[in-house]
Amino acid sequence: MTTPLLLILVAAMAFLATHVAYEWLAKRLLIVSGAEYLVLGVLLGPQVTGLFSPAALDAFQPLVILSIGWMGITTGMPLRLSQMVRIPAVTYRLALVESLVTIALVGAGATSAFAYGFQLDQAAALVPAIALGAIAVASTPAGLDVAFGGRRRSIPVLQQIEVAHGMDGLMGVLAFGGLIAYLHDATPLLVRALTTTEWIVVTLGIGTLGGTLFHLFLGNEESPDRLVIALGGAVILASGAAAYLDLSPALATFVMGVILANSLRRPGPVAEVLRSGERPLYYVLLVMAGVSWRPESNIVWWLVIGHYLILRTLAKLWGTGIVTWLNRAQERVGLDWGRALIGQGRLTIALALDYSRRDLPYGEVVFTCAAVSVLFTEFFAARFVRSAAEPLMLPIEQLTATTEAVAGSVTETMTHAIPGFLRGDRDDRHAPDEDEAPVQAERAADELPEAPPSTRSSEDR
Amino acid sequence: MRRLVILLLLYAVMRGVFALASESAGAPTLMLFGFLILAAYSVGELAAGIGLPKIVGYMAAGIIFGPSALGYVSRPALVELTPVSNLAIALIAFLAGAELQWKEIRERGSAIVKMMSAELVLSFVAVAGTLALLRGQLPLLAQAPAAEVFAFSILFAAVAVVHSPAATIALLSESKANGPVARYTLGVVLVMDVAVVLIFTGVLAAARALVPPSGGGGGVQVGAVVWEIGGAVLVGGALGAAVSLYLRFISRELIIFALLIALLGAELARVLHVETLLTLLVAGFVTENAGGGRGETFRHAMERAAAPIFVVFFALSGARIDPLAVLPLWTIVVPVVLVRILAIWGGIQIGGRWAKVDPAVRNNAWYGLVSQAGVAFGLAAVVADVYPARGESLRALLLATIAVNQTLGPILFRLGLQRAGEIVPEQRSDTT
Numbered sequence: 012m013t014t015p016l017l018l019i020l021v022a023a024m025a026f027l028a029t030h031v032a033y034e035w036l037a038k039r040l041l042i043v044s045g046a047e048y049l050v051l052g053v054l055l056g057p058q059v060t061g062l063f064s065p066a067a068l069d070a071f072q073p074l075v076i077l078s079i080g081w082m083g084i085t086t087g088m089p090l091r092l093s094q095m096v097r098i099p100a101v102t103y104r105l106a107l108v109e110s111l112v113t114i115a116l117v118g119a120g121a122t123s124a125f126a127y128g129f130q131l132d133q134a135a136a137l138v139p140a141i142a143l144g145a146i147a148v149a150s151t152p153a154g155l156d157v158a159f160g161g162r163r164r165s166i167p168v169l170q171q172i173e174v175a176h177g178m179d180g181l182m183g184v185l186a187f188g189g190l191i192a193y194l195h196d197a198t199p200l201l202v203r204a205l206t207t208t209e210w211i212v213v214t215l216g217i218g219t220l221g222g223t224l225f226h227l228f229l230g231n232e233e234s235p236d237r238l239v240i241a242l243g244g245a246v247i248l249a250s251g252a253a254a255y256l257d258l259s260p261a262l263a264t265f266v267m268g269v270i271l272a273n274s275l276r277r278p279g280p281v282a283e284v285l286r287s288g289e290r291p292l293y294y295v296l297l298v299m300a301g302v303s304w305r306p307e308s309n310i311v312w313w314l315v316i317g318h319y320l321i322l323r324t325l326a327k328l329w330g331t332g333i334v335t336w337l338n339r340a341q342e343r344v345g346l347d348w349g350r351a352l353i354g355q356g357r358l359t360i361a362l363a364l365d366y367s368r369r370d371l372p373y374g375e376v377v378f379t380c381a382a383v384s385v386l387f388t389e390f391f392a393a394r395f396v397r398s399a400a401e402p403l404m405l406p407i408e409q410l411t412a413t414t415e416a417v418a419g420s421v422t423e424t425m426t427h428a429i430p431g432f433l434r435g436d437r438d439d440r441h442a443p444d445e446d447e448a449p450v451q452a453e454r455a456a457d458e459l460p461e462a463p464p465s466t467r468s469s470e471d472r
Numbered sequence: 473m474r475r476l477v478i479l480l481l482l483y484a485v486m487r488g489v490f491a492l493a494s495e496s497a498g499a500p501t502l503m504l505f506g507f508l509i510l511a512a513y514s515v516g517e518l519a520a521g522i523g524l525p526k527i528v529g530y531m532a533a534g535i536i537f538g539p540s541a542l543g544y545v546s547r548p549a550l551v552e553l554t555p556v557s558n559l560a561i562a563l564i565a566f567l568a569g570a571e572l573q574w575k576e577i578r579e580r581g582s583a584i585v586k587m588m589s590a591e592l593v594l595s596f597v598a599v600a601g602t603l604a605l606l607r608g609q610l611p612l613l614a615q616a617p618a619a620e621v622f623a624f625s626i627l628f629a630a631v632a633v634v635h636s637p638a639a640t641i642a643l644l645s646e647s648k649a650n651g652p653v654a655r656y657t658l659g660v661v662l663v664m665d666v667a668v669v670l671i672f673t674g675v676l677a678a679a680r681a682l683v684p685p686s687g688g689g690g691g692v693q694v695g696a697v698v699w700e701i702g703g704a705v706l707v708g709g710a711l712g713a714a715v716s717l718y719l720r721f722i723s724r725e726l727i728i729f730a731l732l733i734a735l736l737g738a739e740l741a742r743v744l745h746v747e748t749l750l751t752l753l754v755a756g757f758v759t760e761n762a763g764g765g766r767g768e769t770f771r772h773a774m775e776r777a778a779a780p781i782f783v784v785f786f787a788l789s790g791a792r793i794d795p796l797a798v799l800p801l802w803t804i805v806v807p808v809v810l811v812r813i814l815a816i817w818g819g820i821q822i823g824g825r826w827a828k829v830d831p832a833v834r835n836n837a838w839y840g841l842v843s844q845a846g847v848a849f850g851l852a853a854v855v856a857d858v859y860p861a862r863g864e865s866l867r868a869l870l871l872a873t874i875a876v877n878q879t880l881g882p883i884l885f886r887l888g889l890q891r892a893g894e895i896v897p898e899q900r901s902d903t904t
Contacts, residue, residue, distance in 0.1 A: 073502040197494030205492070213492060220485055227478050228510060240513055240780045248506030252489050255500045291728055 048294045049360075049382055052301015063302045071299060073251070075364065076260050078296040080250025082361035083261035085289050086180035087268025088282050101343075102171050105334055106178035109349065110148050112330035113179075113323065114186060118144030120322040121315070125373065128311040138194065139373040142366050145186035146381050147323045151356025152176040154392025159400070168403045171344040172351040172396060175331075180265075180358055187362045188214055188262025194371065195257055214258045218266025221249030225271060235280070242284055257369075261361055293357040300364050306379050319380040320387070327352045350399035354392025355384045475514045475521075482511050486544050501552045504545055508553075509780045511537060512787035525882040527642050527786045534790020545791045553788055558748075559731075560785030562738035563778040564638045565749040566730075567645070568662055569708075569756025570771040576655065583827035584659035590826060591819025591841065592633055592664065592671075598815035600629035602808055609803050612865045623682040624866055630675040631851045631870050632812055632844075634668050635661045636881060637749065639843035642782050643885050645775060651894035656833050657840035657885070660820075666701070666750055672851055673697045676858065685858050696745070704741065704750035711737050711751070712758025719759070719766040726773030734774070789845055789878065798872040805872045809880070812873075816841045832892050839888025843881025844874045 055062045121143040125136035155172055192210035199205065205213070225245040229237060246264060253263035272278050306312070331349030335341050363381030367374035388395075486507060489500075512533035519529025537544045545553075603625045607613035613621050640661045644654055715733055737755055741748040760767035798805060817838045824834030852874070856867040889895045 072498075073505070076502055197496055199492045199494055201491040220481070224478065224481060224485075224510060227474060227481065228514070230474060236776055236779050239776060240509060240783070243780050244506050244509035244513070246506070247502060248485075248510060251500060251503030251506050252485070255489060255497055255503050256492055257494070257497065287725065287727065291725075 048297035049301040049304075049386060052298040053304055054301075055298070056302035056304065058305065065303075068299065068303055072368070074295065075299050075368065076250050076254040077247060078292040078299075079361045079365050080246055080253070080260040080264040081285070081288060081292045082296070082357050083184060083250075083259075083264035084246055084268035084271075085285050086184060086261075086358055087265040088272045088278065088285060089177055090181070090269050091272045091278065093273075098170060098174060101338055101340055102167075102174045103178070105171060105331070105338060105340060105344070106175040107182075108334040109175055109327070109331045109352070110178050110182040112334065113148045113326040114144040114182060116326040116330070117147035117319065117322050120318055124315045124318045125376075128315050129373070135372070138190070138371065139377050141190050142187065142362075142371070142377050143319055143380055145183050145190060146359055146362050146366075146377065147319065147326070147384075148179050148186070149183035149355060149358040149362065150176055150179045150327070150352040151354045151358070151389060151392050153356050153389070154351065154354045154394075154396040157393035158396040166400075166404055168344045168348055168400045171348050172400065175348070175352055179352065183358060183362060184259075184261050184265045187365070188259035188265075191257075191259040191262075191365075191369075197257060210258060213256065214253060214262050215266050217249050217252050217256075217258070217263040219270060221245045221263065221267040222270030222274065224248070225267070226274065238280060239284060242281060259365065261358075261365060289357070293360070296357070296360055296364065300360050300378070300382060303364070303367065304378065304382060305375055307375070312376055312379065315376055316380050316383055320384060323384065324353060345399070345403045347402075348399050351396040353395050354388045355381070356389050356392065359385055475518050478514045479511060482507060482514075490544075499549065499552055501549060504549050505553065505556065505784060508533070508537070508545065508784045508787045512783045513780075516783065525643055525886045526646050527639060527782075527882045528879065530783055530786035531790030531793070531879060534787035535793055535795065537787075538791030538793075540791075540794045540796060545788075550788060550791055553784070556781060556784050557788050558738050559734055560778070560781045561638065562734040562748065562752050563730075563774060563781060564641050565752035566734055566737065566756040566759075567771065567774055567778065568637050568641050568658070569712075569753035569758075570760040570767060570774070571641075571644075571658060572662070572757050572760065574761045580656065580659060583829050584656060584663055586827040587656065587820055587823030587829070587837070588660045588663045588667065590823030591660065591816055591838075592667065594819035594822065595633045595812055595815040596626075596629045596671075598811050599632040599808060600625040602811045603628050603804070606804050606807060610865070610869065612862055619682045623679040624862070626675050627679045627855055628866060628870065630668070630672045631848055631855065632808065632873060633664070633671070634844055634848040634851065635664050635841050636843035636845035636848070636878070637661050637665055638782075638785065638845045639878070639882050640840060640885070642786065643840075643882050643889075645782075647886065647889060647895045649889045649894040651889075651892060652830060652833050653836045653840070653889060653892040654894055656829065657837045657888075660837065660841060662753065665753075668851075669697065669701060669747060669750075672854075676854070680858070683859075685860075700745065700747045701750060703744060703746035704748075705754050707740055707744055707746050708737070708751040708754025709758055711740070712755040713762065715755065715759045715770070716762045716767075719770055723766055723769075726770055727777045730770065730774035730777045792849070793875040793878070794871075795875075797868065798875055801869055801872045804869060805876060808873055809876050812877070813838075813842055836888040836892040839891075840881075840885040842877055842884050844877040848874045 052063075054060060056068075057063070057065060118140050121140035122133060122136045125131055125139055126133055129136070152173070155169070155176065159169060189207075189211060192214060193207045195205070195207070195210045222245070225241050228241040228244070245267065249263045249267050250260040253260040271281055275281060327349040328347075329349070331352070332346040335344060335346055335348070359381045363378045367378035371377075489503065493500075512530040515533035515536070516526035516529035519532065520526050534545070535541060539545065539547050539550070603610075603613075604621055607616070607621050607625075613624060616624075640658055644650075644658065711733070718729065733755070734752065737752045738748055740746075741751040756771075759770060820838040820841070821834055824831075824837070848870070852867045852870040855870070859866070886895070
């Protein structure tokens with residue numbers, strides 16, 4: 012079977028699974044599907060059947076880079092300032108400290124693990140260790156989607172988890188992008204060698220230009236065809252330019268995502284186009300990751316991997332617990348919300364694959380850490396979220412039910428007493444502004460029975 | 473003005489990125505793909521602003537940014553972006569098939585075949601005769617014996633009669649024209665596309681008998697051609713049936729599904745050695761007519777998925793044009809192009825009267841038959857493959873002719889649709 016045909020069939024399988032397996036598993040068993048494609052990739056790759064040769068894998072690098080870029084922009088899109096300012100500052104404080112604790116703890120632990128395990132000096136161990144720290148901080152929002160969808164955004168613990176996912180994405184992409192810029196040692200053909208800061212500026216510039224081009228291109232016309240062309244062209248250009256310059260495509264497109272989220276009057280249609288490509292591209296990314304995975308039986312490898320998994324879990328569980336306790340926010344969000352951040356998914360795989368494809372030191376070890384983490388945690392991401400949030404939601408749900416019952420009774424009495432009472436109330440309502448409209452639409456959508464998770468926009472996270 | 477700003481910005485981005493690239497940088501394939509989507513679309517809109525079809529703008533962008541001008545899209549990059557062109561051809565063929573309704577074939581099929589036959593015979597004879605007459609201008613044929621002149625003239629004519637389904641579908645999609653002229657033109661182009669595979673095979677066999685190629689390489693066998701066409705109908709039918717089932721029972725995420733089907737069809741055709749265009753044409757036809765009423769929804773989804781790919785496809789077609797290569801051959805290219813256009817006009821007039829079609833169709837359908845693109849490029853490559861030494865100069869002449877027809881064709885087609893009143897002026901600035 013030829014490689015392109017194989018890839019098409021794999022993509023077709025991934026695509027069908029998106030709507031069959033994913034929704035079925037998610038609805039009935041509360042399982043986030045996806046990691047099995049990593050196993051499928053391993054089976055197709057040189058390690059097992061050899062259907063995908065390393066040369067064939069090289070031919071699909073553009074698709075891999077586009078997928079990495081796509082994960083970057085979908086991570087940036089939910090960061091809409093006009094909605095973020097409505098969230099209490101303590102929520103950000105908790106999320107930021109949790110991210111920093113994870114990076115620091117995993118980074119420091121991995122430095123010592125690499126140094127002792129592979130007999131390296133601390134400086135040489137620092138690069139893969141920082142990469143692991145950046146990868147470790149990322150957590151998948153898929154669990155929150157599956158467990159609660161876009162519902163109950165006003166519930167503090169869910170809001171905290173949602174903000175933490177966003178912060179994790181921000182910190183992971185920034186740290187990883189910074190590391191790649193730091194490691195950039197190639198001298199440009201036509202200008203002098205650039206410093207790390209300059210390379211970071213170039214990466215951010217690519218994302219900014221991508222966002223600008225999108226706006227200029229789209230203009231005032233919002234036809235779906237034009238939107239697809241503008242968005243597709245800008246994401247492909249930004250990812251491709253970053254990869255061509257040996258920079259991080261995820262960081263460039265992340266910046267582009269943030270720009271679009273904050274400059275568009277209605278980011279909903281853009282998020283919808285991005286969402287339609289996100290899961291199939293993630294599955295393709297997983298398959299490609301599996302194909303390129305070359306694990307070794309070296310015991311040191313597995314010690315480093317075990318070290319990573321334990322440290323990351325501890326950082327997420329204890330880091331969140333301690334920081335919540337120090338901020339006296341346990342009544343608001345509880346001490347266990349870190350459980351909801353244990354699941355890793357698309358961004359983890361994207362960053363790890365980006366690291367390993369560059370032939371950087373210990374790329375295989377770093378990638379294996381991420382792959383094993385995704386394999387073990389993504390399946391249960393929704394259950395982690397539910398176990399973290401449900402105990403805090405029960406009293407709120409009871410209160411909501413009581414309030415609704417009282418409000419319903421009062422309304423009914425008033426309607427009987429004053430005919431037209433409800434109609435007058437509706438007429439007095441003001442038209443929703445641009446920022447409120449999506450929220451209200453979401454709330455309306457929440458009332459629909461069993462809305463499938465994949466039909467929600469990524470903003471819902 | 474906004475388009476110019478976009479182009480300037482894109483130009484600056486590319487300059488900047490290439491200046492920052494190191495010696496060890498890999499191929500910029502992905503970046504060029506994104507660049508071409510935005511740049512070619514912007515040039516296309518500039519072209520639309522002055523009343524030209526957008527695809528002329530896309531091709532102009534290809535020429536400007538291609539190897540013969542600014543060189544952003546280099547020759548190796550053109551090779552690396554070939555899968556995009558293949559995907560575009562697959563999408564075009566599927567969409568073309570999906571345009572055909574069984575009812576319409578019953579109503580117009582006979583007339584289309586008559587028009588196509590008359591146009592084919594007249595164009596073939598006229599172009600072959602013109603080349604034979606002008607042989608003194610072409611070093612390849614100047615001193616050649618009569619048999620060789622005849623062989624190369626009919627080979628040239630077999631490629632010159634080919635039309636461009638890609639340009640036709642793209643322009644119809646852009647203009648949203650759906651009147652009789654549009655339908656008849658599309659019908660003639662599609663039927664000719666199938667017929668030309670047979671004609672070219674026969675002509676190549678005759679040429680090989682008259683002028684045996686050195687080494688006897690290349691060429692096409694009759695059995696292979698039968699399988700190429702018959703197999704394409706079978707494979708396309710099966711693919712179309714599978715798509716119909718999907719539409720009936722699942723029918724979700726149609727845009728991504730459409731891309732996958734086009735890729736799968738093209739790859740299956742390649743692996744099974746059947747005709748790609750015909751495979752997808754049949755698949756599109758079966759989907760439209762057996763899709764349980766959902767064929768149209770799928771076609772719209774595919775049109776949406778195809779929009780950026782068409783843009784890049786035509787830009788890449790433009791990038792392959794080397795205007796400087798046309799100039800030395802102008803003494804042959806210009807007469808051949810004019811004679812071909814005249815023959816197309818005459819053929820449609822004769823065929824139209826024979827089929828008793830509406831005079832508006834007879835007088836305007838020929839405009840849409842001037843375009844040439846992908847299929848003609850492919851056949852020219854086969855000629856060069858069979859006759860490695862002499863075929864190369866014939867190929868250069870064919871490419872020059874195709875380049876002119878490719879540029880002129882969409883402009884004429886749009887003019888024809890306007891004359892027939894099938895393009896509403898308000899729809900001029902519609903998106904692709």
